[in-house]
Amino acid sequence: MYRLVLNLPQEFRQFVLFDLPSHEAMVDGIRIVWFQRDVPEPVCKPLAHLLSRQERERADSMVFAADRHSFIWVHACKRALLAEYVGMKPSQLEFMHNAQGKPFLVGSDLQFSLSHAGSYAVIALVRGRRLGVDIEPIRRLEDAMGLARRFFSEKEAERLRDLEGTPDFGLAFFECWTRKEAFIKALGGGLSIPLNGFEVSFHPSPNPDLRGISVATDGWILHDLKLVDGHAAALVAEVFS
Numbered sequence: 001m002y003r004l005v006l007n008l009p010q011e012f013r014q015f016v017l018f019d020l021p022s023h024e025a026m027v028d029g030i031r032i033v034w035f036q037r038d039v040p041e042p043v044c045k046p047l048a049h050l051l052s053r054q055e056r057e058r059a060d061s062m063v064f065a066a067d068r069h070s071f072i073w074v075h076a077c078k079r080a081l082l083a084e085y086v087g088m089k090p091s092q093l094e095f096m097h098n099a100q101g102k103p104f105l106v107g108s109d110l111q112f113s114l115s116h117a118g119s120y121a122v123i124a125l126v127r128g129r130r131l132g133v134d135i136e137p138i139r140r141l142e143d144a145m146g147l148a149r150r151f152f153s154e155k156e157a158e159r160l161r162d163l164e165g166t167p168d169f170g171l172a173f174f175e176c177w178t179r180k181e182a183f184i185k186a187l188g189g190g191l192s193i194p195l196n197g198f199e200v201s202f203h204p205s206p207n208p209d210l211r212g213i214s215v216a217t218d219g220w221i222l223h224d225l226k227l228v229d230g231h232a233a234a235l236v237a238e239v240f241s
């Protein structure tokens, strides 16, 4: 196995991906890895050489140092994880992107999805099945109902309105958001996919589910991910055939 970071000072060992085995799970045959994304400069700096020129340029264009460090760290971790599967060095991997920006690993049937938000990043990996993952910290939003009216289906927005003023409101909002986002990411179509063209099961429904309106949802399965306290996360993947 390629070890991502070999020469870190002891105080940064806690950030080494492979020293966090408890932050891994298999869900429906899909490997899920999640980890903190805020790392100090001495951790991420030596990893920048694992990134492509374009990735380094993206990092360099970020205004805040913390964002640059996090971007380098997350993409180095992503490369290290994928590299294990294809038996290459992380720096040798090449990615291409579809028109909406979904990344694919060149020359492999390995599919992956990455999400980073709040203090965490999550990566889902599987061979031969399209998939999308999303994570969000549950937090207070200025105009959550306005966002719901804009991005959720009518029924989803109605269900959320029923929860206004209750302690479940934030969880319900971000559960719905991450479920929808995970499906959009699995399809790879970004904002070209109408967000009100499909519905997700809504809090407190015990069974995560997708229902097509104008967007077909047959052949896809939705899973809730319980990864980190205070976060909502979801995974959508093609049904194993």
Ligand SMILES: CC(C)(COP(=O)(O)OP(=O)(O)OC[C@H]1O[C@@H](n2cnc3c(N)ncnc32)[C@H](O)[C@@H]1OP(=O)(O)O)[C@@H](O)C(=O)NCCC(=O)NCCS
Residues within 6 Å of the ligand: 100, 101, 102, 103, 113, 114, 115, 116, 117, 132, 133, 134, 135, 151, 152, 176, 177, 180, 181, 184, 185, 186, 187, 188, 189, 190, 191, 195
């Ligand atoms: C870009 C998009 C993937 C969202 O990303 P996000 O939730 O802001 O951020 P995440 O961290 O979860 O995902 C970003 C990662 O997804 C991947 N990605 C980028 N474009 C993608 C696409 N079209 N499809 C799938 N994955 C994509 C990349 O790996 C990206 O990471 P990188 O930028 O560091 O390379 C896309 O789905 C989008 O624009 N969504 C619209 C937002 C919205 O209106 N959501 C409403 C939900 S109800």
